[in-house]
Amino acid sequence: METDNDTDADVSLTRRLAGGDKAALADAFDRFAPTLTRYAWALAGSRQDVEELVQDTFLTLWQKADTLQLxxxxxxxxxxxxCRNHARNQARAVAKQASDELPAELASPPGAEEARERLRWVRDEIDSLAPLDRRICELCLIEGHSYTEAAEMLGLSVGALTQRVSRSRARLKKAVTHDEH
Known part of the structure; x- marks a missing residue:
């Protein structure tokens, strides 16, 4: 759980980054790289892809530090x-390259239809949410919009949207851990 000291440190670190302090980038890397690496492993399948995602994430941080608004x-x-957005871009590039190289009938990876069917129940669970919660899940968890973007689209505060996402994730997690699908 984030403490006030953690968020104060993040604000200070962000200011240092915005000022072009290269040591701040090293500090950010030391602090967040282990967590980002674990997260990237959930998004990518190879060590090279994970390393690329982490590097691209910190490069983006450095490039956008002066305009960053948390x-x-x-x-x-x-x-x-x-990191998630870079993973999606990486997956799109791989998929595009694969589809460009293969005939249309082979463009779908083997087992894709089976995987879609096995995960159909997740979509069914999302569909059973209240309309606003369902739309929030679609925007944030499926389409990859940031909480800020989704809140603006739906006319909600970021805090209200965050609470709704948290409740929906808890419900989906409960469905995953308690149901046999």
Whole structure:
């Protein structure tokens, strides 16, 4: 759980980064690289892809440091979203390359249809949510919009949206751990 000291440290670190302090980037790397690496392993399948995701995330942090606005004063959520977005871009590039190289009938990876069917129940669980919660899940968890973007689209505060996402994730987690699908 984030403490006030952690968020104060994040604000200070963000200011240092915005000022072009290279030591701040090293500090950010030391502090967040282990967590980002674990997260990247959930998004990518090879060591090379994981390393690339982590590097790209910190490069983005460095490049955007002077315009960075943290909605929660915590840097880690922003880094995780950036990492997820890089993973999606990486997956799109791989898929595009594969589809460009293969005939259309072979473009779908083997087992894709089976995987979609096995995960159909997750979509069914999302569909059973209240309409607003379902739309929030679609925007944040499926389409990859940031909480700030989704809140703006739906006319909610970031805090209200965060609470709704948290409740929906808890419900989905409960369904995953308690149901046999």
């Amino acid at each position: 909605s929660t004063r915590a840097l880690l959520p922003w880094l995780l979203v950036v």
